[in-house]
Amino acid sequence: MERRTFLKHGTAATLVGLAGCTGGDEQGTTTGSDTTTADETTTEGSETTTEATDETTTDETTTEQDLSGTLTVATYSSFVDAPSSSPGPWLKEAFEERHPDVTVEWATPDNEMNYYLQRAQQGVDIEADMFVGVNVDHLIRIDDELGDRQLFEPGASPLDNYGHVKEDLKFDPQQRAIPYDTGYISLVYDGNEADDPETFDALTTDEYAGDLIVQNARTAATGRAFLLWTIHNQGEENYLDYWEQLVDNDVTILGSWDDAYTAWENGEAPMVVSYSTDQVYANRYDQDLSKHQVGFLDGEGYANPEGMAKFADSDNDDLVAAFMDFVLSAEAQGEIAVRNVQFPATDWADLPAEFEEYAQVPDQPVTFTYEELKGNVDEWVDQWARQIVGGS
Amino acid sequence: MTRGEGLARWFERRAIAVLGVATALVLAVLFYYPVLTVFADAVRLGGAWNFEVAREVLTDPFYFGVFAPLFDGDLTAVSEIAADQPLGLVGFTAYQALLSTIASVALGLPGAYVLARYEFPGRRTIRSLTILPFVLPSIMVAIGFYAFFGANGPVNDLLAALGVGRLSMLGTLEAIVVAHAFYNAPLVTRVTTAAWESVDARMVETARSLGANPWRAFRDVLVPQLLPAVLTGALLTFVFTFMSFPIVLALGGFQLATVEVWVFSLVQQLDYAEAATLAVVETVVSLALTYAYLTYESRQSANSRAANPPPRKRFFPSVSADAGSLIAGLERAAILAYATVAAVVFVGPIASMVVESVTGPNGLTLQYYRFLVQRQVEGASFQTLPGVAVRNSLLFGAATLLVALPMGVTVSVLTARGGRWERLADTAAMAPLAVSGVVVGLGMLRGLVFGVELFGHRVQVDGPVAIVAAHAVAAYPFVVRNVSPLLGGVDRSVVESARALGATRVRALLDVELPLVAAGVAAGAAFAFAISIGEFDSTVILATGSSSYTMPVAVERYIGNRTLGPATAMGTVLLAVTSLSFVVIDRLGGRWEV
Numbered sequence: 013m014e015r016r017t018f019l020k021h022g023t024a025a026t027l028v029g030l031a032g033c034t035g036g037d038e039q040g041t042t043t044g045s046d047t048t049t050a051d052e053t054t055t056e057g058s059e060t061t062t063e064a065t066d067e068t069t070t071d072e073t074t075t076e077q078d079l080s081g082t083l084t085v086a087t088y089s090s091f092v093d094a095p096s097s098s099p100g101p102w103l104k105e106a107f108e109e110r111h112p113d114v115t116v117e118w119a120t121p122d123n124e125m126n127y128y129l130q131r132a133q134q135g136v137d138i139e140a141d142m143f144v145g146v147n148v149d150h151l152i153r154i155d156d157e158l159g160d161r162q163l164f165e166p167g168a169s170p171l172d173n174y175g176h177v178k179e180d181l182k183f184d185p186q187q188r189a190i191p192y193d194t195g196y197i198s199l200v201y202d203g204n205e206a207d208d209p210e211t212f213d214a215l216t217t218d219e220y221a222g223d224l225i226v227q228n229a230r231t232a233a234t235g236r237a238f239l240l241w242t243i244h245n246q247g248e249e250n251y252l253d254y255w256e257q258l259v260d261n262d263v264t265i266l267g268s269w270d271d272a273y274t275a276w277e278n279g280e281a282p283m284v285v286s287y288s289t290d291q292v293y294a295n296r297y298d299q300d301l302s303k304h305q306v307g308f309l310d311g312e313g314y315a316n317p318e319g320m321a322k323f324a325d326s327d328n329d330d331l332v333a334a335f336m337d338f339v340l341s342a343e344a345q346g347e348i349a350v351r352n353v354q355f356p357a358t359d360w361a362d363l364p365a366e367f368e369e370y371a372q373v374p375d376q377p378v379t380f381t382y383e384e385l386k387g388n389v390d391e392w393v394d395q396w397a398r399q400i401v402g403g404s
Numbered sequence: 405m406t407r408g409e410g411l412a413r414w415f416e417r418r419a420i421a422v423l424g425v426a427t428a429l430v431l432a433v434l435f436y437y438p439v440l441t442v443f444a445d446a447v448r449l450g451g452a453w454n455f456e457v458a459r460e461v462l463t464d465p466f467y468f469g470v471f472a473p474l475f476d477g478d479l480t481a482v483s484e485i486a487a488d489q490p491l492g493l494v495g496f497t498a499y500q501a502l503l504s505t506i507a508s509v510a511l512g513l514p515g516a517y518v519l520a521r522y523e524f525p526g527r528r529t530i531r532s533l534t535i536l537p538f539v540l541p542s543i544m545v546a547i548g549f550y551a552f553f554g555a556n557g558p559v560n561d562l563l564a565a566l567g568v569g570r571l572s573m574l575g576t577l578e579a580i581v582v583a584h585a586f587y588n589a590p591l592v593t594r595v596t597t598a599a600w601e602s603v604d605a606r607m608v609e610t611a612r613s614l615g616a617n618p619w620r621a622f623r624d625v626l627v628p629q630l631l632p633a634v635l636t637g638a639l640l641t642f643v644f645t646f647m648s649f650p651i652v653l654a655l656g657g658f659q660l661a662t663v664e665v666w667v668f669s670l671v672q673q674l675d676y677a678e679a680a681t682l683a684v685v686e687t688v689v690s691l692a693l694t695y696a697y698l699t700y701e702s703r704q705s706a707n708s709r710a711a712n713p714p715p716r717k718r719f720f721p722s723v724s725a726d727a728g729s730l731i732a733g734l735e736r737a738a739i740l741a742y743a744t745v746a747a748v749v750f751v752g753p754i755a756s757m758v759v760e761s762v763t764g765p766n767g768l769t770l771q772y773y774r775f776l777v778q779r780q781v782e783g784a785s786f787q788t789l790p791g792v793a794v795r796n797s798l799l800f801g802a803a804t805l806l807v808a809l810p811m812g813v814t815v816s817v818l819t820a821r822g823g824r825w826e827r828l829a830d831t832a833a834m835a836p837l838a839v840s841g842v843v844v845g846l847g848m849l850r851g852l853v854f855g856v857e858l859f860g861h862r863v864q865v866d867g868p869v870a871i872v873a874a875h876a877v878a879a880y881p882f883v884v885r886n887v888s889p890l891l892g893g894v895d896r897s898v899v900e901s902a903r904a905l906g907a908t909r910v911r912a913l914l915d916v917e918l919p920l921v922a923a924g925v926a927a928g929a930a931f932a933f934a935i936s937i938g939e940f941d942s943t944v945i946l947a948t949g950s951s952s953y954t955m956p957v958a959v960e961r962y963i964g965n966r967t968l969g970p971a972t973a974m975g976t977v978l979l980a981v982t983s984l985s986f987v988v989i990d991r992l993g994g995r996w997e998v
Contacts, residue, residue, distance in 0.1 A: 093787050093961045095775050095970040101784055118786045122944040123849065126674065133674075136854045136862075157674055222572075228658045230669035259659070264575040267653025267665075270963050271546060274654075278550040278557075280574040293966040299765045353966075390673070397669070401661045402466050402489055 080113030083331040086128065086140040089120040091352070099351040106347075107338050114331060125150045128323070132163050141326040142167075142335070146189040146319045149236065152386050164188040164321035170333040173340035176358040181317040185382055189319030191357035192339050193348055196313035196374055197237040198288040199224075203305040205282035212245050212309050215258060222262035225272045226285045229393050232268045233316065238285045239396055240389070241314035244378050248392070252399055265400060288313055289353045291370040306372045313374030317357060419910040423814040427880075430811070431836075433865065435877045438847025439839050446680035457677040467663075467682070468492045494685060497646060497662040500577060504584035504645040505638050511585050511749065512592025512637060514742045519593065520600030522739070524719035531597060532990035534590045535930055537750060539938035539982050540757075541956045544975040546654035547968060548753030549573070549583060551760055559752070573655070580656040584645045586749055591644075592637030595886060598927040599633030602890050602920075605714035632701050632889040639697045640885065643690045643837055668842045676846075683840040690838030695831045701889060702827060754979065761972035772973035775962075785951070790974060792951055793958035794981055797937055800872055800954060801985065804936035805929055807876035812883020812928055816891050817913060819884075830884070837881050841941040848874065849945050866946045871954075874942040879935035883928030890921035926993035933989055937982050955981070 092100030104116040119140050121127035128138055129150075143164070154163050168174045168187040181191040201208065206223055209215050215224060227235030243251040264281060266272040276284035294304035320339060322332045338344055345361035348354070355371065356363070380389075415422065446458050461467055463476035465485045469492030473481040491499060519531050537545075553559050553573050560570045573579040603626060611621040649664040658665070663682055670679035719736070761772055776790045783789045819830040836844075855864035894917050902912040918925055940956045947953045953961075955978040962970040 089961050090964070095779075095962055095964040095967065097964055101787070104784075119949060120786075121948045126672065127849070127948070129674070130850065131854060134850055134854050153674065225574075228653060228669075230658075231653070231672060262575075265658035267650065267658070270543060270968070271654040273966065274543075274547055274550055274968060275554075275574060278554040280550065280555050280572070290966070297765050297967065397658075398466055400658055401493060401666075 078113060079111045079331055079334055081328065081331060082115045082117055083142075083328060083335055084117045084119055084140040085142055085144055085335065086119040086121070087144040088124045089122070091145060092118045092120060097351050097353060099348045102347055102351060103339065103344065106344065107335060110338070111334070114334075116335070125153075129154055129157060129163060132158055132161065138163075138323050138325045140323060141328040142320055142322045142332050144192070144318075144320045144339075146184075146321045147233070147316065148183045148189075148380075148382055148385060149233075149389070151184055151189060151382060152389060155386070156390075162324040165324040167322040167332065167336065170329070171340065172337050173358070176340060176342075176360050178357060178359060180377070181315070181357050183317050183379075183382060184319065184321075188321045190321065190336055190340070191317045191319045192345070193352055193354040193357050194315050194317035195354045196288040196315055196372075196377060197234055197241060197285060198290075198313045198372075198374065199283050199307035199309065200276070200286040200290045201283040201305050201307050202276075202279075203302045205279075208305065208307045209283070209309065210307070212242065212254070215263075215309075216254070216261050218261075220261065220283070222264075223281050224258070224261075224283045224285075225264045225266060225276050225281045227269055227272050228265055228267050230397050232272075234269045234272075234285055234287070235265070236393065237314045237316050239393065240380055240385075241309075241312070241378065243392055244314070244380060245310060245312065248388075251392075252395060255396060255399065259400065283307070287353070288374065289355070289371045291372070292353050292367060295366065295370050308372075308374040311375040312378045313376075315377045315379040317379075318354070319357075416908045416910055419908075420814060420817060420913075423810055424818055427811045427814055430807075430873055431833075431877060434848075434852070434870070434873045435836055435839075435844070438851035439835075439844060440847075441851050442676070442680050442843050442847045443684055444680070445676040446684055449677065458681045461678060461681040461685075465489055465492060467494055467685075469495045471495070493661065493666060494663055494689075496660075497664075498689070500580060500584075500660070500662065501642050501646040501648075503577070503581050504588065504648075505642045507581050507585040508588040508641045508645075509592050509634065509638050511745070512589035513596060513634065514739075515589070515593035515746060516596035516600055518739055518742070519597045520713070521717055522719045523716035528990065529987055531594075532930070532986045533983055534594050534597075535934045536754070536979070536983060536986065537586050537590050538931075538934050539956075539978070540587075540754075541938075541940065541959045541975060541978070542650035542654055543963065543968075543971065544757050544959065544978075545583060545586065545651060545753065547760055547972060547975075548757040549579065549586075549655060551756035552752040553579070553582075557756070559748070575657040575659065577656065577660060580648075580652055580660060582749065583651050583655055584641075584648060586753065587651070588637075588641040588644060590750075591640055592634065594927050594930070595637040595640075596630060596633045598886055598923040599630050599889065601713050601923045602893075603629045603714075604712045606712055608714070628704065629893075632704050635697055635700065636885050636889060639693060640837065640882075642693065646690060647686055647840055649842070664840055664842065667840050671842050671846055680843070683843040686840055687835070687838045691831055691835065694834045694838065695827065698827045698830050701892070704889075704892075757972060758976050758979070761969065761976040764969065772969035775970045776973055776977065788953055788958050788961045789951075790958060790977060793953055793955045793974075794977065796868075796952055797954040797978075797981065798985065800868070800875055801933045801936040803872040804875040804879050805932045805989075807872060808879040808883055808932035808935075809925070809929055811876060811880040812932070813887055813913070813918070813925070815880065815884050816887045820888065820891055830888070833884060834881050836877050845941040845945050848942050853945060853948055866948065867950050868952050870946045871943055871952055872936075874946060875936040875939050876932075878939055878942070879932035882931035882935060883925075886924040886928040886931065887921055890924040891917060894920050922993075926990065929993055930986060930989055933985060934982075937978075937985075 087100065090098060092098050100118055104118065107116055108114055123130065125143065125146065128140070128143065131138055146164070166187045168190055171190065174190065177191055181194055183189065183191065199209070206220070209220055214220060226238050229235040229239035239251075242254055246254045264272075264275070266275060269286070272284050273286065275281065288306050288308070290304050290306055291301055293299075294301055320336055322329070322336075326332065339348070340358055342358070342360045342362050345356040345358050346363050349356045349361055349363060350367060353371075355373070447453055447455055449457075463472050465472040465481075466489065468475065469490045470482055470486050471494075472492065473479060473485060515534070519527060519534070540548075551557055553571075555570065555572065555574075564570055607625050607629075608621050611625045612618070616624065646662075647664045648662055649668055652660060652662050652665060663686055667679045667682050667686070670676075670682070719739070762768055762770065764771055779787065780789050780791045815830070815833045819826040819833065852865040852870065855862040857863075898920075899912050899916055902916045903909070907915065937954070938956060939954075940960070943952075943954050944957050944960075947957065955974065959971050959974045959978060962974050964970060
C-alpha cells in the first residue's frame with residue numbers, strides 16, 4: 013500500500029474536484045485525478061488570498077494552499093470528551109499543526125444530530141460546518157423530516173482520499189456521509205459462565221434462558237443494530253416471532269449501552285450485545301480476556317459504519333474538504349480506530365499490532381442498505397416496541 | 405424622609421405584589437411558553453387544528469387498556485382488551501407509581517418519626533443528608549444498585565451464606581420500586597420531619613389531661629397535624645415516579661417501560677404530536693391529583709396552632725431514667741430494626757458507588773481520580789473540566805435557593821386561605837413538577853435556545869441566567885409544598901395584630917409568620933438547592949455551546965466506552981460536595997430556626 017508522505021509535511025493537499033468548485037471565487041483545473049488549484053479561500057466573510065506553492069509528492073503534482081479560518085465540527089460528546097478514548101482532541105491538534113492558521117472548534121450539543129435537524133425544521137441557521145458521527149438512521153430521519161430541503165450536501169467529490177474508503181461501507185447513495193469508521197455488533201460473553209451460542213436459534217433455547225442483555229432498539233444504537241440484525245437474519249415476516257421467543261427465554265432489554273454493559277460487568281447475565289472490538293479494551297485495561305469473549309451469530313456481525321458530512325449551509329468548502337481528507341488519511345484512520353476502538357473505514361490505516369490481534373471481524377458482515385431501510389425501519393422498530401411493552 | 409427611604413417603604417408595601425408579578429414572568433418565559441409550544445403539537449398540524457393524533461392515542465388500548473374503548477364510546481371491545489392488556493401503558497405506569505409511593509411512605513415515615521422525636525448524636529447531620537439520594541444521577545444509582553443488590557453484591561452473598569439463595573434483581577418490578585423508594589422515601593421523611601417539628605404539643609397535653617389515652621391523643625390530635633405533610637410527600641412521590649424514566653430503563657428494562665420512556669423515544673424520533681399527547685395525559689393525571697390534594701389540604705389548615713413541638717426523647721437515656729420500661733425498650737428495638745433497613749436501602753448503594761470509584765479491574769486504584777485531576781489541569785476548553793462543573797453547580801445551587809425561596813413563599817402567601825381560585829392557582833403553580841422533563845427540555849430547546857424572532861431580532865435565552873431561572877422554576881414548588889401547609893396553620897390573630905400595629909404585609913410575613921414556619925422554609929431551601937444540583941434535563945440544553953455545565957452533566961460526559969470509572973469518581977465528588985453543602989445550609993438555616 014502506498015503511503016502519501018505529503019500529509020506529514022506542514023500542509024495537506026486539497027484536491028478540488030469539479031463539484032467542489034462552488035465556493036464562488038475559486039477556480040480549479042483538473043487533470044485526470046490530480047488537481048492543481050490556485051485559489052482564494054473565503055472564510056467567515058473576510059477574504060484571505062493565499063499563494064499557491066507547488067510541491068511534488070510521490071507520483072502526483074498537487075498545489076498546496078495555506079488554509080485559514082475557523083472550522084466548526086459538530087459531533088457527539090463522547091467523540092471529544094470521553095475519558096482516555098476520544099479521538100477529537102488528537103484530530104484537532106494534528107490538523108491545526110498541519111494548518112497553523114486554522115482553528116478547529118468542536119460543537120457537542122446534547123441532542124447530537126437531532127439538534128441540527130430540529131434547527132433546520134424550525135428554520136434556524138446552522139452554526140457548524142460539518143458533522144462527524146452520521147449513520148444511516150440519521151440520513152433516513154433527515155430525509156423523512158426535511159423532504160427536499162437538504163441538511164447535508166454531497167461531499168465526496170473534492171476528496172483526495174475518498175478512493176481509499178471501503179466500497180461496502182459507503183452507506184449513503186447520495187454520498188453526503190463519508191464513512192470514517194465502522195463497528196460490528198456482536199455478542200460479548202463471559203466464557204467462564206456461558207458457551208458461545210453460535211447461532212440465533214440457540215439464544216431461544218433453555219441453555220441460554222435469562223442469559224442475554226440487549227439494548228432498547230428505540231433509544232440505543234447497539235440495540236437498534238441488534239434488532240436490524242435479527243430482521244436481516246430471520247426475515248421481515250419472522251422477526252417478531254423470534255423476539256417473542258427471546259422474551260419467553262427471559263431476555264433483558266435495558267435502555268442504553270452503558271446500562272447494559274454495567275449490568276453485564278456486574279455478572280447479572282453472562283451475555284451482552286456490544287461491539288466485536290471488546291477485547292481491545294479488555295486487553296488495554298488488563299482485564300481477564302476469558303471474561304470478554306466475542307461471539308458472532310451464524311457467522312455474522314452487523315456493520316454499523318459512521319460517517320461525516322458537510323452542512324449544506326456552510327460556505328467553508330475548502331476547510332471541510334481538507335479536514336475530511338485528513339480524517340481519511342492513513343495516520344488519522346489508525347488513530348481514530350485506536351482511540352474510538354472501531355474499525356477504520358479505509359484500506360490503508362496504520363493499525364498497531366494490538367488492534368490487529370484483539371479486534372475481531374465477522375466472517376460475514378451484514379447490514380441493511382439505505383434503500384432497504386427507507387420506508388421500513390420506523391415500522392419495524394415500532395412494531396417491535398409495541399410487542400415488547402404490550403406483552404408484559 | 406429621604407427619597408431612598410420613601411422608595412424602600414413603597415417597595416415594602418408592594419413587595420408581595422411585585423414578587424408575585426416577577427414570579428409569574430419567570431414562569432411564563434421559562435416554563436409556560438416553552439411547554440405550551442410543545443403541547444400545541446398535540447392538536448396543531450401545519451398551522452391548523454387537528455385532533456386525529458390525540459384521538460388515536462386516547463382510543464388505543466396499547467396506551468389506555470380498558471379505558472380506550474370507553475374513550476372511543478365502543479363498549480363491546482372492553483372484555484377482549486381486559487383479557488389482553490387491561491392496564492395499558494398509562495395504567496401500568498400508574499400502577500408502578502402507586503407501588504413506589506407506598507414503598508416510599510413505608511420507608512420514609514419511620515425515619516421522620518425518629519428524626520423528629522429522638523435526640524442522638526449526629527441527628528442534625530443525618531437530617532441534613534436525608535435528601536442526598538434526591539440529587540444522584542440515575543447512572544450512579546444504577547451502578548450502586550447493581551454493585552450492592554446485584555448478582556455478585558454483598559446482599560446476595562449474605563443471602564447465600566444464610567442459605568436463602570441468590571435473588572436476581574435484573575429486569576424486575578421490585579428493583580424499580582426499591583430504586584424509586586431510594587429516591588423518594590427521603591422526600592417523605594424530610595417533608596414530614598418539618599411538620600413533626602412544628603406540631604403543637606400543648607394540644608396533645610390538653611387532650612391527655614382531658615382523659616384521652618396516648619393512642620387517641622395521637623390519632624385525634626397529632627395525626628391531623630401530620631397528615632397533610634405525609635400526603636404531600638406521597639403526592640410528590642407519585643408525581644415523580646409516574647414520570648420516572650432513566651432509572652426504569654437502567655434497572656427494569658424496556659418490558660417495564662413507563663409513559664415517559666415512550667415520550668422520550670417519540671421525541672427522539674421527532675414524532676412530536678404523539679409525544680405531546682402523551683405528555684399532556686401525564687400532566688393532566690398529575691395536576692388532577694394535585695388539585696384533589698390541595699382541596700384536602702385547604703380543609704385541614706383551618707385549625708390554627710403554633711409551632712411548639714414536644715421535647716425530643718434521648719435515644720441513649722441515662723441509666724437511671726426510663727430504662728426499665730418495656731414499651732420504650734420495644735420501641736428502641738423497632739428503631740434499630742428500621743435503622744438496619746435504612747442502612748441497606750440507602751447507605752448500601754451509596755457506599756457501593758464510592759467503592760466502585762476506587763475499584764479498577766485489578767483491585768484498589770486511584771486512577772479515576774487521577775483522571776479528574778489530569779482533566780482539570782490539562783483538559784482543553786472544549787472538554788468538561790471537573791472544577792468548572794463543581795463551581796457551576798455550587799453557584800447555580802446558591803442562586804437557585806435565593807430565587808426559589810422568595811418565589812415559593814410568595815406563591816404560598818398569595819394562595820394561602822385557598823378558595824377555589826386560589827386552589828386552581830396553587831395547582832397551576834405546581835405544574836413544573838407535573839410536566840414531562842423531556843417535554844420541558846424540548847420546549848426550551850425550540851423556544852429558548854433556538855430563540856424567537858422579535859422585532860427583527862432573534863432573541864435567545866440560554867447560559868447561566870437561564871439555567872438558574874429554569875432551576876428556580878423546577879425548585880420553587882418544593883418551597884411552596886413545604887411552607888404552605890405550615891403557613892396555613894399559623895394563628896391568624898398573631899398576624900392581624902402585627903398588621904394592626906402598623907407592620908406592612910411583608911414585614912408581618914418576615915417577622916411573624918416565617919419564623920413560626922422556619923422548619924418548612926429550611927426544608928424548602930434544602931430542596932431548592934438539591935433540585936438545582938440534581939437537575940439534568942434543562943441544564944444540558946441551556947448549557948449548549950457554553951461552559952455552564954454542572955456536576956451531573958460532567959458525570960454523564962465522563963461515561964467512557966467500557967469504563968464507568970471516571971464517571972463514578974465524578975459522581976463521588978458530586979456526593980461529597982453536595983453532602984457538605986446540605987450540612988452547611990442546614991446549619992445556616994438552623995440559626996434562624998426556633
